[in-house]
Amino acid sequence: MNRSVLIAAIILVAIVAYFGLRSVMRGSISTEQPAAEASTRSDVPQALVIEAQSQRHTIRIAAKGRTAPDKSVTLKAGTAGTVVATPVREGTFVKAGTLLCGLDVEARSARVKEAEAARDSARVDYEAAVKLAEKGLTPANREASAKASLDAAEAAVNSAKVELSRTQIRAPFDGVFERRMAEAGDYLSPGGACGLLVDLDPVIVAAEVTEAQAGLLQVGMAAEVVLADGRKFPAKLRFVARTANEQTRTFPIEAELDTGDALVAAGITASMSIPAGETDATLIKPSLLTLSDAGQLGVRHVTENNTVAFAPVRIIDETSEGAWVTGLPDRVRLIAMGQDYLNDGVTIKPVSAEGAGK
Incomplete structure (x- = not known):
């Protein structure tokens, strides 16, 4: 055989053998790959879980508010007049009845004296009419007429004294004269403000709570109040509203502070x-x-048959240790990581993560 033909035949056999071998290898790889994929798909995903158990816990309702006086009133003039006396300094504790603003009384004092004089004259006429009636020297209705005149004069005296008393604006209860709103020389019309009186015994805390929280509260419940400066005081609920604020849909509450001497x-x-x-x-x-x-809001947990399930919860308290929630079984396995990437109903292989949830 020609040498060149022999070489060509050898090369041809080598090429055929090479492509034949590659074809066999491809078939083998193609057969193994689906099997590997099927094996991968058949693997159950793992998930870290922690065990949790319910226990008795005190429900604590937290509310933020501000301290406020027990009573607060803006004292106003009941008559017109010029302020002539402001005897109490701002910030002074006063007893009920203390004069806070005095108006001029000259004309009103004169009217009281005039009314008293008219009353005295009417009383003399009445007494004379009584004596004459007893002797039969005057008609019977003369006594009745004199009595009516005396009663009218008495009423005039009382009216003049009431008007005079309105010139003295006095404290209606014990408290602190917080702010003066009129100075000597000011002219006050009826309803003009003299000053602000507040009663800080006791001090109260006014706050607002949600509808669910309001349903758990009752007047007389004990509470603890922490002020912005860090001081703590015991308190007692004295008011729980049963009508919600129309704008915020919250319920106002008030608690009395036991501040002692503070x-x-x-x-x-x-x-x-x-x-x-x-x-x-x-x-x-x-x-x-x-x-x-x-x-x-809720958590994802693992059921008894190792499937993922979502459980809605309600937070009843938040502490430095964590959140206290209701809505879970007594014992539950919670998914510790990747709960946002697991769908409900997926079967998993739980792996304990002791301490991961604490």
Whole structure:
């Protein structure tokens, strides 16, 4: 055989053998790859879980508010006149009845004296009419007429004295004369402001709570109040509104502070904590909370058959240790990581993550 033909034949056989071998190898790889993929798909995903157990926990209602006086009133003039006396300095504690603003009394004092003189004259006429009637020297109706004149004169005296008393604006209760609104020489019309009187015994805390919280509160419940400066005082609820604020849909509440001898001003920011009963609750890390597709707050946990499920919860208290929630079984396995990437109903292989949730 020609040498060149032999070489060509050898090369041809080598090429055929090479492509044949590649074809066989491709078939083998193609057969193994679906099997590997099927094997991968058949693997059950793993998830870290922590076990949690419910326990009795005190429900604490937290509310923020401000301190306020027990009573506060703006004292106003009951008649017109010029202010001639302002005997009390601002910030002074006063007893009920203390004069705070005095108006000029000259004309009113004269009217009282005039009315008293007219009353005295009417009394003389009445007494004379009585004596004459007893002797039969005057008609019977003369006595009645004199009595009516005397009564009218007495009423005039009382009216003049009431008008005179209105020139003296006095404290209606014990309290602090917080702010003077009129100075000597000012002219006050009826309703003009003399000053502001506040009663800071006791000091109260006014706050607002949600509808759900208001349903747990009752007058007389004990509370603890922490002021912005760090001071703590015991308190007692004295008012829980049963009508919501139309704008905020919240319910106003008030608590009396037991401040002892401490001085507490009005208008200080205060945080109030009110124990409102006990319930079974579970302590969890806030990071375990998630939202359902419908936007409901809850956690994802593993059921007895190792499937993922969503449980809606309600936070009843938040502490430095975590959030206390209701709505979970007594014992539950919570998904510690990746809860936002696991769908409900997916079967998983739970792996304990002891300590991850604490």
